[in-house]
Amino acid sequence: MVNGFMGRVLRAVGMAVRAVHVGGIMAGYALLFGAAEARRLLGPRRAGHGARAGGLHDGDRWVKMLTRLGPSYIKIGQLVSTRRDLLPPAVTGPLSRLTDAAPPPxxxxxxxxxxAAYAGTRWPFREFTWEPxxxxxxATVHEAVTLDGxxxxxxxxRPGIQWVMERDFALTLAMMRALGAVPKLRKMPFKVMHEQVGSAILRQLDFPAEAxxxxxxRTNLAGLGNVRIPEPLADLCTPEVVxxxxxIGLRRFAPGDLDAGxxxxxxxxxxxxVYEMLFIDGVVHCDLHPGNLYFDERAGLVMLDAGFVIRLPDEVRRSFADFFIHMAMGDGWTCAQIVIESAAHVADDCDVAGFRAGLTELVQEASGAKSGQFALAPFAGRLFDLQRRFGLFPAPEFAFPLLSLLVIEGMIKDFDSxxxxxxxxxxxxxxRNMLRDRTAQLHK
Structure with a gap:
C-alpha cells in the first residue's frame, strides 16, 4: 500500500514537472510570437521597406518550439508540414525538417x-553505424550489417520517450476534461476522442506491433506491384528495436524533374x-508525410515507418467506403444517414433534419466540383462543423481514414494540381463491391 501511495505521488510530481515545463515553453514562445507579429505589422510603417517577415509565419521559430516541447508535439508539426495548400511555405518549409531530421539523442x-535491447543475447551485428x-x-534509424551479411x-x-509521451497524454486528457466542463462544450465527447486519438499516437511506442x-x-499491398515496404527481420526485433x-537508392517524394506523365x-x-488500405484491407498507414514516403531506384513507391498504422473495424471500413461512394454520386441524403448511424454520440437536442440538409448541400457541391477543384481539407472542416452545430459527433475511428487522406493531400497536389x-x-x-458481393454469395 505504501508503494502504491508513493507511486501515485511520484506520478503526480512527474506530471507537475512536465506541466510546468510545457506551460513555460508555450508561454515564452507566445510572447515571442506576439512581439514578432507586432514588429512585422508595424515594420512597414516604421521602416518603410525591408521589414523582416516573421510573427506567426516564422516557421523556424515553430520548429524550435515544437522541438523543445518534445515528441508528441513534433508529431503534430510533421502532420502540419504536409499542408502546403493551406499554410504558407514560410511555415511548412521549416516544419518539414521535423519529418526525419529531429535533433538526435x-x-x-x-x-x-x-x-540493453540485446543484453543476454548474442550481439547480432557485424557492423553498426551509430550516427543515425x-x-x-x-526513434532514430541506423544502418547496420548482420552477422550473416x-x-x-x-x-x-528514443531513450526515455515513453515517460514523456505518457505524461503528455495525461496532460492533454486533463485539458480535454477542462474543456468538457465549459457549458457550451459539454456536448462534445472530448474524453472519448482523446482516448482514441491519443492511444493511437502512444501505440507508436509499441515496436513489436510496428514490426x-x-x-x-507488405502482404496486403503486394498485389499492387509498384509499392515496396521493408521486410522486418522478426528474429532480430525487440521491444525497443525494429x-x-x-x-538503397531512396529519393525524396517530391516532383523534382519528373515530367507531367x-x-x-x-x-x-x-x-x-491508400484506397486499397482504406476500402479493402482496413490496415491503414496514417503517417505518409515526406519522411515516410520515397521513390526507389525504379521509381516505385516506398513506404516506411509503420508506427502509426490503424486497423479499422470492418463496420467503420464499410461505412467509410459507402460514404465515399455516395459522396462521389452526389447522394448527400445517404451520406448523412451513414454518419448518423455510425455516430459515437448524438445530443439530446440533435437537429437531425438540419444536419441532413446541411450535409446534402455540402455533398452536392463536392460532387459537382470539376477535376482538381475538390479539396478534402475544407470539406472535412465543414463536415465537422455541421456535426458540432447540430449535435451529432462521429466515432473517433471515423476520423482516421480522413486523417490518412489529409496527410497526403497537400503532397499529392504538389505533383498534380x-x-x-x-x-x-x-x-x-x-x-471492393465485387469482393463484397462474392463473399455474400459464398455465405448463402
Whole structure:
C-alpha cells in the first residue's frame, strides 16, 4: 500500500514537472510570437521597406518550439508540414525538417539503448553505424550489417520517450476534461476522442506491433506491384528495436524533374495504395508525410515507418467506403444517414433534419466540383462543423481514414494540381463491391 501511495505521488510530481515545463515553453514562445507579429505589422510603417517577415509565419521559430516541447508535439508539426495548400511555405518549409531530421539523442544514450535491447543475447551485428541516417520524433534509424551479411536498417526507440509521451497524454486528457466542463462544450465527447486519438499516437511506442504492421502491409499491398515496404527481420526485433531490410537508392517524394506523365502515374499509384488500405484491407498507414514516403531506384513507391498504422473495424471500413461512394454520386441524403448511424454520440437536442440538409448541400457541391477543384481539407472542416452545430459527433475511428487522406493531400497536389480524388477511388470501390458481393454469395 505504501508503494502504491508513493507511486501515485511520484506520478503526480512527474506530471507537475512536465506541466510546468510545457506551460513555460508555450508561454515564452507566445510572447515571442506576439512581439514578432507586432514588429512585422508595424515594420512597414516604421521602416518603410525591408521589414523582416516573421510573427506567426516564422516557421523556424515553430520548429524550435515544437522541438523543445518534445515528441508528441513534433508529431503534430510533421502532420502540419504536409499542408502546403493551406499554410504558407514560410511555415511548412521549416516544419518539414521535423519529418526525419529531429535533433538526435546523444550517441552514448543510443548505444546504451541498443546494447540493453540485446543484453543476454548474442550481439547480432557485424557492423553498426551509430550516427543515425534519419532521426524522427519517436526513434532514430541506423544502418547496420548482420552477422550473416544482410544490410539492414535499425530503428531505435528514443531513450526515455515513453515517460514523456505518457505524461503528455495525461496532460492533454486533463485539458480535454477542462474543456468538457465549459457549458457550451459539454456536448462534445472530448474524453472519448482523446482516448482514441491519443492511444493511437502512444501505440507508436509499441515496436513489436510496428514490426507486425510492416509484415501485414507488405502482404496486403503486394498485389499492387509498384509499392515496396521493408521486410522486418522478426528474429532480430525487440521491444525497443525494429530491424528491417535496408532499401538503397531512396529519393525524396517530391516532383523534382519528373515530367507531367510520370507525376500523374505517381499520384495514381499513391492513391491506389491508400484506397486499397482504406476500402479493402482496413490496415491503414496514417503517417505518409515526406519522411515516410520515397521513390526507389525504379521509381516505385516506398513506404516506411509503420508506427502509426490503424486497423479499422470492418463496420467503420464499410461505412467509410459507402460514404465515399455516395459522396462521389452526389447522394448527400445517404451520406448523412451513414454518419448518423455510425455516430459515437448524438445530443439530446440533435437537429437531425438540419444536419441532413446541411450535409446534402455540402455533398452536392463536392460532387459537382470539376477535376482538381475538390479539396478534402475544407470539406472535412465543414463536415465537422455541421456535426458540432447540430449535435451529432462521429466515432473517433471515423476520423482516421480522413486523417490518412489529409496527410497526403497537400503532397499529392504538389505533383498534380488537377488530381480528382473521387475519380481515382472509383476502381478500388468497384473491386471492393465485387469482393463484397462474392463473399455474400459464398455465405448463402
Amino acid at each position: 546523444s550517441r552514448r544514450r543510443v548505444r546504451q539503448a541498443v546494447l 541516417v534519419a532521426c524522427g520524433s519517436i 544482410r544490410r539492414v536498417a535499425v530503428k531505435v526507440r 507486425a504492421a510492416l509484415a501485414e502491409l 530491424v528491417m531490410e535496408y532499401i 510520370t507525376r500523374r502515374q505517381v499520384v495514381q499509384a499513391v492513391l491506389a495504395a 488537377a488530381v480528382d480524388f473521387q475519380a481515382e477511388a472509383v476502381p478500388v470501390l468497384r473491386r
